[in-house]
Amino acid sequence: MAEFNAMDTAAFKGVWVFCEQREGQMQTISYQLLSEGRKLANDLGVELCGVVMGSELNEDYIKALGGYGADRVYYADSPLLKDYTTDGYAKVLCDLVMEKKPEIVLIGATNLGRDLGPRCAARLHTGLTADCTHLDVDVEKYKEFLRTTSNIDVDNTKFEENTNLKMTRPAFGGHLMATIICPRFRPQMSTVRPGVMQTQPYDEAGAAKVVVEKFTPNLTAEDIHVEILDIKKSAKKLVDLIGADVVVSVGRGISKDVEGGIKLAEELAEVLGGVVGGSRATIDSGWLSADHQVGQTGKTVHPKIYVALGISGAIQHKAGMQDSECIIAVNKNETAPIFEIADYGICGDLFKVTPMLIEAIKAAKAAK
């Protein structure tokens, strides 16, 4: 293997996406990252590669990664990679990075990715920016992004003309957006939470021409210092906020009758064909479980309809739902910040308004 020097930035080329699979199921974050990686690879004029690890992998779904933008997929198949271990996956990914030298590596900020990414970055002596919400390599596109999302005087600001990855993420509790670069080391590594990037439509032609390269990892049982004795899955079904078309979220505004407030949200979600979410206040109070949390430290959602019942609209909450197609807010305080981003705002008591909404939707459905 050629000598690896993370500071020899000119030696690195290509955009990689770590494609996470679990029990043979490709995770949707992989498609989201490939779609985003495709844009970066186009801007750089380089290849986009997916990396898959596991045991007894199905080549058909590996080829399908081409339909989401990958030019090439490297995949390592070994019984030692059947279940995720930090040691096993980090060794294989780092070995491959050291050999092929990609300039960018994107990893999903899932439980697995949050463990794997930093371990690899430390081992490769490079930097990693966690939980990015926006990525650019092209300076003009980055300026355009700043024009639409910040109050920076872009035309009178000097920008360095280079293709360093500009990794933007919330900072200081979401009050600021920070753009971080990693100019002296390669690869530039970034994690992105599920739901933040949009998946591009599947392209048959891409799947037909993707190059799939199977490789045998240099991995032995001695490399893995933990032994998985048993995997116990949570019996509880987690709420699928990210895939939902309609999310009805509740906030601290339900505090006078928590059970009643959640029941109303469930009824409204049911008539709209959606699921229930919540602000962090409802999770911290123990009213809803953590998988319901929408926001900066919860999930990022892009539903067709987002209903906020008794949620003030703190910046950290907005960070997770402001890209929803239609936002409907019910709040008894007319100055609540949620109304600034709502398409429809109803100023009133949610315990009075929500039953009226449910009845009106039922009546509209019955009239069809």
Ligand code: FAD
């Ligand atoms: P409140 O801010 O207390 O608002 C309650 C609202 O309900 C008020 O606007 C009130 O007018 C209204 N109301 C009261 N009674 C009624 C009624 N009967 N009918 C109608 N309206 C009523 N928050 C998140 O949500 N998600 C996150 O991921 C998240 N991450 C965070 C990360 C950090 C680092 C920090 C510092 C904070 C984070 N927060 C997050 C917390 C966030 O700052 C807010 O504290 C939180 O979102 C407030 O929740 P809320 O809107 O439910 O409660």
